[in-house]
Amino acid sequence: MHEEIINKLENFIREKNVEAEHMLRTGFWIRELNLSADEAMYIAAICHDIERVFPLRDGEVKPPKTGDDNLDGEYLAWHGKRSAEFTEKLLREYGFDDEVAIKKIKTLIAEHNLGGTIKRDLMRDADSISLLEKFYKEGENRKELEEKIISEFKRLSCEKARELARPFYNSVIKNLKM
Numbered sequence: 001m002h003e004e005i006i007n008k009l010e011n012f013i014r015e016k017n018v019e020a021e022h023m024l025r026t027g028f029w030i031r032e033l034n035l036s037a038d039e040a041m042y043i044a045a046i047c048h049d050i051e052r053v054f055p056l057r058d059g060e061v062k063p064p065k066t067g068d069d070n071l072d073g074e075y076l077a078w079h080g081k082r083s084a085e086f087t088e089k090l091l092r093e094y095g096f097d098d099e100v101a102i103k104k105i106k107t108l109i110a111e112h113n114l115g116g117t118i119k120r121d122l123m124r125d126a127d128s129i130s131l132l133e134k135f136y137k138e139g140e141n142r143k144e145l146e147e148k149i150i151s152e153f154k155r156l157s158c159e160k161a162r163e164l165a166r167p168f169y170n171s172v173i174k175n176l177k178m
Contacts, residue, residue, distance in 0.1 A: 002039060005094045012090065013046060016053045022130050023049055029126035033161060040101045041119070043087070044108035045126055050090070051082035067148060069113060069155070080110040121157035128152045129161060132168040146176050 014020045027046035030037050037045075056062060063075040084106040091102060112123040131152050135145070153169045156162050 002096060002098075005091065005096050006039065006043065008094045009043065009046060009090060013050070013053075017050070019049055019052060022134060023047070025130040025133060026126045029129045029164070030122060032164060033125055033129075033158075034122050037122070040104045041108060041122070043091075043101075044105045044112070045123060047087040047090075047105070048083055048109050048112045048123065048127060049079075050086050051079060054082075054086055067144075069151070076113045077110075080112055083112075084109040115155070115157060125156050125158065125161035128156055129165045129168070132165050132172065135168070135172050142176050146173065149173065149176075 010024060013023050017023060023046050026048060027042050030041055030045040034041070063072075063078050065072050065075040069076065087109055088102055088106055091105070096102065108119060108123055111120050112127060114120050115124045132149065135149055135152075149169065149172050153162070153165060156165055
């Protein structure tokens with residue numbers, strides 16, 4: 001077990017990322033959805049958005065993002081690949097040298113928005129539940145926010161994920177209707 005490395009990753013996320021709570025809660029939800037989730041899946045879950053901590057590299061261009069997963073394929077692929085690369089860099093800096101686990105973590109992160117396999121669905125579901133859990137932001141366009149919340153809930157792949165997310169979804173929708 002790599003508890004010390006996981007603690008370093010969690011601390012890095014807390015210190016560097018404004019979305020730290022979302023990322024760490026995604027790790028919590030991956031374990032709620034899959035009680036046998038291994039540490040590679042947990043690491044992938046907490047690091048799935050880690051690229052947002054790092055500035056663009058020289059010559060790197062961030063693809064446009066609309067907020068609609070059906071239209072954002074280029075952005076989502078870029079985001080997943082970039083998060084996977086930065087996670088590998090951090091893992092190696094922290095002394096993590098399990099090549100099989102690194103490959104698994106990178107694949108899970110790179111594909112976390114795709115769905116379509118059990119592991120991809122788990123990652124996407126944990127991400128969506130974490131987003132729904134903390135979604136309501138005052139001052140945002142209510143119509144756009146409602147559309148995003150409905151989209152996040154609809155993309156959940158299994159009944160267990162929908163059961164876990166339903167209280168958050170209902171609360172946000174209720175608050176938007178007020």
